[in-house]
Amino acid sequence: MSTMLTKNTIPAEVNAAIVGLTVTDTTQITATPVPTPSDTPKAAPDTKAKRDDFCTRYAHLIAEYGEPVAFNDGGSITLNEMLFAAKFAEDQDVLFSPEENRFYAYDATTGRWSRLTEGALSLKLHRDAFAAAKGEGFASEMGFRLTCRQLTALSNLLKGQCERQNAFATSHGLIHVQNGMLDLSTGVAVLKPFAPDHYSRNQVPLSYNPKATCPRFINELLKLALPDEDIDLLQRWAGSVLLGGNQAQRLIIITGLAGGGKSTLISIIEVIIGDHNIAELRPEQLGESRFEKSRFIGKTLLVGKDVRSDYLADAAVSQLKSLTGGDRMTAELKGSNEVVPLRGNFALAITANAIPKLRLDGDADAWRRRLLMIPFNGKKPAKPIPDFAGLLVREEGEGILNWMVEGAIKHLAELKTTGNYVLTDAQQERIRAMLAESNSVEEYISASVVLDPIRDVTSDELRSDYELYCSRQDWTPVSTQAFRTKVKQVMLEKLGISQSHDILRYEVPVRGYRKVSLKYQPKPPVPRDDEPLGF
Numbered sequence: 001m002s003t004m005l006t007k008n009t010i011p012a013e014v015n016a017a018i019v020g021l022t023v024t025d026t027t028q029i030t031a032t033p034v035p036t037p038s039d040t041p042k043a044a045p046d047t048k049a050k051r052d053d054f055c056t057r058y059a060h061l062i063a064e065y066g067e068p069v070a071f072n073d074g075g076s077i078t079l080n081e082m083l084f085a086a087k088f089a090e091d092q093d094v095l096f097s098p099e100e101n102r103f104y105a106y107d108a109t110t111g112r113w114s115r116l117t118e119g120a121l122s123l124k125l126h127r128d129a130f131a132a133a134k135g136e137g138f139a140s141e142m143g144f145r146l147t148c149r150q151l152t153a154l155s156n157l158l159k160g161q162c163e164r165q166n167a168f169a170t171s172h173g174l175i176h177v178q179n180g181m182l183d184l185s186t187g188v189a190v191l192k193p194f195a196p197d198h199y200s201r202n203q204v205p206l207s208y209n210p211k212a213t214c215p216r217f218i219n220e221l222l223k224l225a226l227p228d229e230d231i232d233l234l235q236r237w238a239g240s241v242l243l244g245g246n247q248a249q250r251l252i253i254i255t256g257l258a259g260g261g262k263s264t265l266i267s268i269i270e271v272i273i274g275d276h277n278i279a280e281l282r283p284e285q286l287g288e289s290r291f292e293k294s295r296f297i298g299k300t301l302l303v304g305k306d307v308r309s310d311y312l313a314d315a316a317v318s319q320l321k322s323l324t325g326g327d328r329m330t331a332e333l334k335g336s337n338e339v340v341p342l343r344g345n346f347a348l349a350i351t352a353n354a355i356p357k358l359r360l361d362g363d364a365d366a367w368r369r370r371l372l373m374i375p376f377n378g379k380k381p382a383k384p385i386p387d388f389a390g391l392l393v394r395e396e397g398e399g400i401l402n403w404m405v406e407g408a409i410k411h412l413a414e415l416k417t418t419g420n421y422v423l424t425d426a427q428q429e430r431i432r433a434m435l436a437e438s439n440s441v442e443e444y445i446s447a448s449v450v451l452d453p454i455r456d457v458t459s460d461e462l463r464s465d466y467e468l469y470c471s472r473q474d475w476t477p478v479s480t481q482a483f484r485t486k487v488k489q490v491m492l493e494k495l496g497i498s499q500s501h502d503i504l505r506y507e508v509p510v511r512g513y514r515k516v517s518l519k520y521q522p523k524p525p526v527p528r529d530d531e532p533l534g535f
Contacts, residue, residue, distance in 0.1 A: 053135075054068070054132065054135055054136060058083075058087055058090075061083055061086050061087055061090070062083065064086070065080060065082045065083040065086055066080055066082075066083060067080060067083075068080050068083055068084070068132065068136065069136070079129070079146075079150075081150070081153055081154055081157055082157055084128070084129050084132065084154065085154050085157035085158045085161050086161050087128070087132065088124075088125060088128050088129075088154075088158060088161075089158060089161035089162045091128065092105070092124065092128070093105060093106035093108070093196050094106070094116065094121075094124075094158075094162050095113070095162050095163075095164045095167055096158065096159045096162040096163045096164065097164065097165075097167055097168070098159075098163055098165055099165065099166065099340060099341050100297060100340050101333075101338055101340055102115055102116075103115070103116040103121050103158075103162070104116055104167070104201065105120075105124075106196045108194065108196075110178075110194070110203060111176060111180070111181065111193075111194025111195070111198065111200060111203065112176070112200060112201055112203045113167075113168070113196075113199060113200065113201045114201065115201075115298070118155070121155055121158075122148075122151040122155065125146070125151055125154050125155065125158070126146050126151060129146060129154075164199075167199045168199055168200075168201060168298075169343075173185040173243070173412065174198060174200070174243075175204070175208075175242050175243060175405065175408065176198070176200040176202055176203040176204065177191075177203070177204055177206060177207055177208040177401070178203065178204070178205065178206060178207040178208075179191065179207040179208060180192055180193055180194060180208065181193070181194060181195070181198055181200070182208055182405065184243075184405075184408055184409055184412055187409060187412075187413065188409070189208070189210065189405055189409070191208055201298055202244055202274075202277045202298075202300050203274065204242065204272060204273060204274050204277075204401065205271075205272075205274045206272060206397050206398055206401045207398060208398070208401065208402075208405070209398040209399075209402070210402065212396070212398035212399040212401070212402050213396070213399040213402070214392070214396040214399030214400045214402070214403055215396075215399075216392060216395065216396060217268070217392050217396050217399070217400050217403070218231075218403075221261055221264060221265060221378070221388075221392070222234070222265075224261070224378045224379065225256070225260060225261050225262075225376045225377055225378030225379075226374070226376065226377075226378075229424050229426070229427070230374050230375075230427070232410075233372065233374065233421070233423070233427060234265075234374055234407075235403060235404070235406065235407035235410065236407045236410050236411040236414070236421065237250075237252050237347075237372060237407070237411075237421075238269055238272075238403075238404045238407050239404050239405065239406065239407025239408030239409065239410065239411045240347060240407070240408065240411045241269065241273055241300065241301050241347040241349075241404075242272075242273070242404050242405065242407075242408050243408050243411070243412070244300045245300075245345045246324050246326075246345050246346060246347050246348075247415055248411075248415065248419075248420050248421050249324050249325045249326065249369070249370060250324065250369075250370055250371065250372050250420075250421060251320060251324050251347075251348035251349070251350065251370060251371065251372070252348070252349050252350070252371075252372040252373070252374065253350045253351075253352065253355070253356070253371065253372070253373050253374075253434075254266065254349070254350070254351045254352075254373075254374050254375075254376050255351070255352050255353070255354065255355050255373070255374075255375050255376065256351075256353070256375060256376035256377055256378065257353060257377075257380070258306075258353055258380075259380035259381075259384070260376055260377060260378040260379065260380060261376060261378035262351045262376040262378075263305065263306060263351060263389075264388050264389045264392075265376065265389075266303065266305060266349060266351050267389035268389045268392055268393055268400060269301075269349070269404075270301075270303065271389070271390075271393045271397070272393070272397065272400055272401055272404060273300065273301050277298075277299055277300045277301060278299060278300075278301045278302070278303060279295050279296050279299045279301075279302050279303075280295075280302070280303060280304070281302040281303055281304040281348060281350070282304070283304075283311065283312065283314045283316055283317045283319070283320065284314045284316065285316075286314075286316040286317075286319045287314060287315055287316030287319075288316075290332045291331075291332055291333070291334040293329060293330075293331035293332075293342055294331040294332060294333050294334060294340075294342075296323075296331070296342065296346060297331060297340070297342065299346065300346065300347060301346065301347045301348075301349065302323065302346050302347070302348050302349075303348075303349050303350075304348075304349070304350045304351070305350075305351050306351055306352065306353065307350055307351070307352045307356060308352075308356070309352070309354055309355075309356050309357055309476070310356070310357060311350070311352065311356045312350075312356045312357065312358040312359060312438075313356075313357050313358070313359045314359065315359065317358070317359050318359075318361060318363070320348060320370075321366060321367075321370055322344045323344040323346050323348065324344060324345075324346060324347075324348055324370060325344055325370075326343065326344055326345050327343075327344040328341060328342075328343060328344075329341070329342045329343075329344055330342060354476075355373075355434050355437065357437070357438050357476075357478075358434065358435065358438040359438075360435065360438055360439050364435050364439060367435060368431055368432070368435060371431045371434070371435075372421065372423075372427075372431075373427070373430040373431055373434060375430070436473075437473070437475045437476070440466075440470060440473075440475055440477065440478060441466070441478065441483060441486040441487055441490055442486075442490050442494070444465075444466045444469045444470075445487070445490045445491065445494055445495075446494065447469065447519070448465060448466075448469055448518055448519050448520065449462070449491075449495070449516055449517075449518060449519065450516065450517060450518075450519050451495060451497075451515060451516055452515060452516055452517035453515055454515075455515070455516065455517035456500075456503050456512055456513060456514045456515070456516065456517075457503075457512055457513055457516055457517060457518060458503050458505055458510050458511065458512035459484060459487070459499070459510070459511045459512050459513075460510070461512070461518070462483075462487060462512075462513075462518075463480060463483055463484075465518055466483060466487075491513055491516070495516060497513050497514070497515060497516055498513075499511060499512070499513060500512060500513060500514050
């Protein structure tokens with residue numbers, strides 16, 4: 001490809017100075033003999049030196065793609081776009097991600113790769129080409145410029161020159177902090193300098209200081225709400241977020257009453273991770289908006305804070321398993337027809353006042369492998385501290401980062417030995433109980449309804465007994481309509497019994513189920529000796 005730059009009159013001496021050619025007067029095309037070399041203006045020494053320097057420095061590119069410019073009979077210059085794209089790719093720390101269809105530029109002062117917008121890339125390309133043209137001696141003399149079409153052509157050629165597949169695939173064991181890269185691969189934190197080949201775009205906004213501590217964070221927030229085993233689990237999870245990715249493929253649910261500290265905790269973790277690395281988790285939008293997942297590109301942590309009890313009951317909630325399970329998905333970019341691939345290796349955190357109901361769709365075992373649960377039962381302070389999260393970060397931010405780094409080291413160790421989080425019996429029981437409550441109708445049928453060839457039970461009787469069962473388990477029952485819909489499905493799947501519409505009660509036909517009975521029938525009271533028999 002090539003670009004043509006024109007001007008009504010191009011001084012012959014400019015052409016000669018640039019390429020050392022013998023030229024004619026372009027304003028008078030006649031049969032005049034070609035001037036002798038002694039008549040040809042000589043290039044200024046500095047211009048020739050610049051030209052020679054360019055040709056020497058980029059000789060390998062010129063050999064592969066040809067001369068940087070060509071001079072045409074009509075008084076125009078043709079720019080070698082392929083060579084200039086290759087030159088730009090060689091000189092600049094820029095890459096093109098084919099998975100995301102985006103350019104990224106490296107900042108050596110932060111060690112971070114940041115997205116390069118179309119406008120910013122065009123500006124960089126124009127500046128680079130102009131600098132080269134100026135060095136060659138034809139920039140100002142010829143009114144050098146690149147049109148939008150020409151810049152687009154250069155951008156398209158640059159994609160091939162800068163393409164790097166899976167550039168940002170998470171490299172576990174590295175944490176990007178303000179003062180370098182923390183390497184945890186040996187089991188201890190080693191601070192290394194920034195380098196573009198780390199391919200990190202998820203820097204945390206704090207420096208690593210191995211001597212920093214966080215006594216208030218530990219004693220005034222965590223220890224007031226959690227036993228040591230849950231503090232340890234929380235630390236390992238927080239460390240996994242620092243690492244990026246989600247090798248254990250788990251999401252965490254933190255519950256507790258309002259004012260107990262769970263929101264303070266998650267706000268602190270958000271600040272440590274950095275706002276630019278976080279996106280809000282909206283399960284209902286995953287099913288409604290085709291653009292929702294594009295918000296997650298380049299993020300490491302997805303958060304749903306203080307959610308409703310039905311937050312996880314949406315039909316699209318099954319996509320959370322894909323977002324944590326390493327699944328390959330697609331995301332449609334808003335404002336374009338582009339669909340880009342997306343890898344589901346995000347950390348997910350949800351906070352709620354009460355345990356949210358989870359839509360299982362018969363997949364309880366898969367969810368059991370996806371969950372972590374921590375009840376944050378801190379007491380509401382008599383005198384709350386305004387912006388306690390901000391205060392702790394200002395006073396102990398580097399210490400809290402250290403605490404999370406220690407958690408990352410612990411998590412890498414357990415991944416190496418078990419491939420997952422190591423949970424206590426109590427921590428596993430919480431997950432089982434949450435899944436059981438989310439599946440309360442099926443749990444109830446399994447525990448309380450049996451086949452009985454001579455009995456029947458009405459839908460209302462089942463509902464009343466179900467509510468008593470939930471009360472004994474300290475569960476919140478589902479709505480009456482949800483119960484009736486679910487119980488029909490479970491009775492058919494588990495017991496092979498369909499609903500009848502002619503179960504008699506007080507000589508009135510009602511809905512219910514034949515050939516089943518409640519396992520625990522209420523026993524009639526035993527009459528006392530002095531009590532009349534009633535006949």
